[in-house]
Amino acid sequence: MNKRALLFFTILLAAMTMHAQGPVRDRIKTLKVAFITERLDLTSEEAQQFWPIYNEHEEKLESIRRKERTELHANLSRTENLSESQAQKLLDNVLALKLEQQKAEKDFISKMTQVISAKKMLLLIKSEEDFKRQMLQQYRKRRGN
Numbered sequence: 001m002n003k004r005a006l007l008f009f010t011i012l013l014a015a016m017t018m019h020a021q022g023p024v025r026d027r028i029k030t031l032k033v034a035f036i037t038e039r040l041d042l043t044s045e046e047a048q049q050f051w052p053i054y055n056e057h058e059e060k061l062e063s064i065r066r067k068e069r070t071e072l073h074a075n076l077s078r079t080e081n082l083s084e085s086q087a088q089k090l091l092d093n094v095l096a097l098k099l100e101q102q103k104a105e106k107d108f109i110s111k112m113t114q115v116i117s118a119k120k121m122l123l124l125i126k127s128e129e130d131f132k133r134q135m136l137q138q139y140r141k142r143r144g145n
Contacts, residue, residue, distance in 0.1 A: 028135065031131075032131050033051075035127065035130075035131045035134075036054075036124065036127050036128070036131070039123060039124075039127040039130075040116070040120050040123055040124060040127065042116070042120075046115060046116055046120075049115040050112070050115050050116060053108070053111050053112055053115060054112070057104065057107075057108040060104045060108075061101070061104060064097055064100055064101050064104065067097060068097050071093055071097075072090065072093060072094060072097070075090050076090075109121060112124070
């Protein structure tokens with residue numbers, strides 16, 4: 001399978017498997033899939049194993065972020081009104097979520113390095129950062145106009 005066909009197939013697969021989260025979010029996810037696929041230069045065998053693991057990891061992280069938003073940010077805005085015991089409980093929740101995120105990252109890297117090389121894993125991490133930076137730049141550019 002040539003690279004363009006693999007890229008098209010990957011984008012199509014990602015678009016079909018995405019949750020109904022709105023057209024903007026879907027478009028960003030599709031762009032991210034294409035960006036990562038191109039950067040990692042995945043073989044078709046790697047891609048078949050890579051994307052289910054990657055998507056599962058993204059869902060775990062989103063779940064953690066959702067918990068963080070609902071449990072923490074609501075209470076952080078009223079920090080001055082919390083008792084010391086409530087503040088301690090909130091700190092414990094912060095630490096628990098950080099540990100959950102760290103465990104998810106460790107599990108992800110462990111699973112993923114069975115599918116792709118360590119070098120490609122590092123390239124994935126860099127590619128995700130590059131994608132975020134690119135999206136922020138585009139957002140700022142549009143917002144400035």
